[in-house]
Amino acid sequence: xxxxxxxxxxxxxxxxxxxxxxxxxxxxxxxxxxxxxxxxxxxxxxxxxxxxxxxxxxxxxxxxxxxxxxxxxxxxxxxxxxxxxxxxxxxxxxxxxxxxxxxxxxxxxxxxxxxxxxxxxxxxxxxxxxxxxxxxxxxxxxxxxxxxxxxxxxxxxxxxxxxxxxxxxxxxxxxxxxxxxxxxxxxxxxxxxxxxxxxxxxxxxxxxxxxxxxxxxxxxxxxxxxxxxxxxxxxxxxxxxxxxxxxxxxxxxxxxxxxxxxxxxxx
Amino acid sequence: xxxxxxxxxxxxxxxxxxxxxxxxxxxxxxxxxxxxxxxxxxxxxxxxxxxxxxxxxxxxxxxxxxxxxxxxxxxxxxxxxxxxxxxxxxxxxxxxxxxxxxxxxxxxxxxxxxxxxxxxxxxxxxxxxxxxxxxxxxxxxxxxxxxxxxxxxxxxxxxxxxxxxxxxxxxxxxxxxxxxxxxxxxxxxxxxxxxxxxxxxxxxxxxxxxxxxxxxxxxxxxxxxxxxxxxxxxxxxxxxxxxxxxxxxxxxxxxxxxxxxxxxxxxxxxxxxxxx
Numbered sequence: 001x002x003x004x005x006x007x008x009x010x011x012x013x014x015x016x017x018x019x020x021x022x023x024x025x026x027x028x029x030x031x032x033x034x035x036x037x038x039x040x041x042x043x044x045x046x047x048x049x050x051x052x053x054x055x056x057x058x059x060x061x062x063x064x065x066x067x068x069x070x071x072x073x074x075x076x077x078x079x080x081x082x083x084x085x086x087x088x089x090x091x092x093x094x095x096x097x098x099x100x101x102x103x104x105x106x107x108x109x110x111x112x113x114x115x116x117x118x119x120x121x122x123x124x125x126x127x128x129x130x131x132x133x134x135x136x137x138x139x140x141x142x143x144x145x146x147x148x149x150x151x152x153x154x155x156x157x158x159x160x161x162x163x164x165x166x167x168x169x170x171x172x173x174x175x176x177x178x179x180x181x182x183x184x185x186x187x188x189x190x191x192x193x194x195x196x197x198x199x200x201x202x203x204x205x206x207x208x209x210x211x212x213x214x215x216x217x218x219x220x221x222x223x224x225x226x227x228x229x230x231x232x233x234x235x236x237x238x239x240x241x242x243x244x245x246x247x248x249x250x251x252x253x254x255x256x257x258x259x260x261x262x263x264x265x266x267x
Numbered sequence: 268x269x270x271x272x273x274x275x276x277x278x279x280x281x282x283x284x285x286x287x288x289x290x291x292x293x294x295x296x297x298x299x300x301x302x303x304x305x306x307x308x309x310x311x312x313x314x315x316x317x318x319x320x321x322x323x324x325x326x327x328x329x330x331x332x333x334x335x336x337x338x339x340x341x342x343x344x345x346x347x348x349x350x351x352x353x354x355x356x357x358x359x360x361x362x363x364x365x366x367x368x369x370x371x372x373x374x375x376x377x378x379x380x381x382x383x384x385x386x387x388x389x390x391x392x393x394x395x396x397x398x399x400x401x402x403x404x405x406x407x408x409x410x411x412x413x414x415x416x417x418x419x420x421x422x423x424x425x426x427x428x429x430x431x432x433x434x435x436x437x438x439x440x441x442x443x444x445x446x447x448x449x450x451x452x453x454x455x456x457x458x459x460x461x462x463x464x465x466x467x468x469x470x471x472x473x474x475x476x477x478x479x480x481x482x483x484x485x486x487x488x489x490x491x492x493x494x495x496x497x498x499x500x501x502x503x504x505x506x507x508x509x510x511x512x513x514x515x516x517x518x519x520x521x522x523x524x525x526x527x528x529x530x531x532x533x534x535x536x537x538x539x540x541x542x543x
Contacts, residue, residue, distance in 0.1 A: 171353075171354060172359065174352075174356060175369075175425075178316055180373025180429070181373060193360040194360065
């Protein structure tokens with residue numbers, strides 16, 4: 001065959017091999033988009049009014065007022081930080097056995113299925129929904145928030161850690177096994193060194209998430225800085241609310257930098 | 268002495284990797300196992316220490332029937348079999364010393380190993396062996412900072428730390444340059460001879476196998492098709508192991524490449540005979 005003719009005729013292979021299926025998928029997606037847009041009812045007049053209202057709402061946040069309710073802010077902040085630290089520590093510790101059980105290359109099938117189920121349950125429900133349950137069980141306050149976050153941490157950490165364990169280099173673990181090491185020694189010598197950097201990085205990231213979530217959980221009565229924010233909004237003290245938001249942003253930023261630094265350091 | 272009888276391995280996928288392999292390796296003998304990729308070389312040595320569970324057959328090391336051991340007894344038996352790996356299989360984030368000491372894991376309890384509180388005699392032996400392979404200046408370097416040849420030397424020391432009776436060596440030179448390959452092979456042979464260890468060495472490089480092993484076993488599709496001294500390896504034998512190919516070039520390459528003349532004369536003679 002003539003190479004030039006072949007080169008001119010050559011096209012990269014399409015994502016979906018069968019032409020009819022390809023056009024059906026594209027056409028179907030387009031049709032769905034058109035129909036979906038058709039069902040949206042947008043009240044443009046209301047939206048125009050809303051922009052102005054939104055502007056006034058935002059303007060009320062300025063200037064931020066740190067001073068007049070500083071005691072409350074400080075209290076909420078300390079509560080949130082306590083909640084974050086304890087829930088991260090408990091959640092991370094509890095996530096390790098779940099992660100080991102959820103790694104297919106370590107656990108037998110029944111244990112694997114059970115641990116994956118635990119992870120799925122923890123990840124299915126949004127923190128706020130779990131928090132409502134725990135507030136009902138333990139009453140208003142940071143205890144409910146702490147338990148909620150610890151529970152959510154288990155699902156998050158265990159899933160990502162289990163995936164990292166499944167991705168380890170098998171030969172390194174095999175070499176440790178070949179020395180006559182016990183199962184726990186295999187974990188400590190063959191697996192832990194391989195997953196430790198990611199484990200630390202994930203813990204730092206989860207700390208950051210837990211702090212952000214602790215601000216949301218206050219809205220359903222689970223204590224912390226979110227409670228302070230909620231009260232401020234209820235009392236139309238937008239200056240105080242702005243101060244709380246700024247503090248949350250500052251702390252999340254600090255967490256972000258810190259976790260980036262930690263991850264680089266442990267590589 | 269290692270005795271393998273009727274060893275068979277069928278993987279869950281249905282592939283028959285080993286088909287009734289019987290083999291005896293006396294104490295102090297270095298045996299090279301050659302054969303094409305997929306012939307079952309790796310499976311064979313992994314069935315010996317049961318990193319891969321054999322389907323049928325028996326493996327005996329001395330008086331111990333390894334194929335009948337329970338978990339705990341198997342771990343004790345593994346201490347007697349040092350393994351050296353393709354691509355080294357060091358735990359990369361651990362230091363050279365930690366990797367070497369991991370050879371003692373079968374002998375110390377969990378907490379001692381967790382806190383790295385190994386017996387003084389073990390650490391002393393580790394320093395002695397590292398000095399022997401010329402790595403005593405890299406004790407606290409991380410394993411991933413080493414070159415290929417250095418890593419494999421750490422792998423050898425790790426295996427020897429087990430104080431084994433048998434070395435299982437899986438493609439020790441697969442990712443090394445020709446010169447380093449020879450140095451590593453020479454080191455393995457020397458150390459095996461010093462300690463009177465039996466060794467099974469899987470190796471792709473026929474020339475290296477001829478050069479360093481006294482006995483060669485050829486595996487093809489899970490069966491032994493050749494078992495004899497290195498001198499008996501002729502182009503006809505290579506054809507039964509690997510299939511039709513012009514083998515004279517393979518054999519001549521050794522003559523060209525190795526100038527240090529430390530090989531046994533019998534091997535030299537055999538290669539010349541084979542090249543004709």
